[in-house]
Amino acid sequence: MARITVEDCLAQVGDDNRFNLIHLAVKRIKQHRQGEPFLVAGKNKEIVMTLREIAAGRVTMGNVDNLPDTSVKEQPKPAEDTERSAVE
Numbered sequence: 001m002a003r004i005t006v007e008d009c010l011a012q013v014g015d016d017n018r019f020n021l022i023h024l025a026v027k028r029i030k031q032h033r034q035g036e037p038f039l040v041a042g043k044n045k046e047i048v049m050t051l052r053e054i055a056a057g058r059v060t061m062g063n064v065d066n067l068p069d070t071s072v073k074e075q076p077k078p079a080e081d082t083e084r085s086a087v088e
């Protein structure tokens with residue numbers, strides 16, 4: 001794919017709904033910024049790579065929540081709190 005167009009992405013999102021396209025792209029970019037790999041090969045900026053994922057049908061409104069997401073991680077307790085609990 002030499003160039004990615006909004007029309008390519010809208011064909012995958014359906015209903016010519018640009019709002020849904022933007023919502024999907026933002027959600028996926030947030031996943032990338034949390035360390036998730038791209039599902040298509042390339043060396044472009046993250047927005048272009050995300051749009052390529054959408055145009056290729058790899059990311060959809062139906063599966064974006066099922067893709068791995070590292071933003072919901074439990075933070076480990078600090079060592080001091082654990083030691084205090086053991087002493088008390």
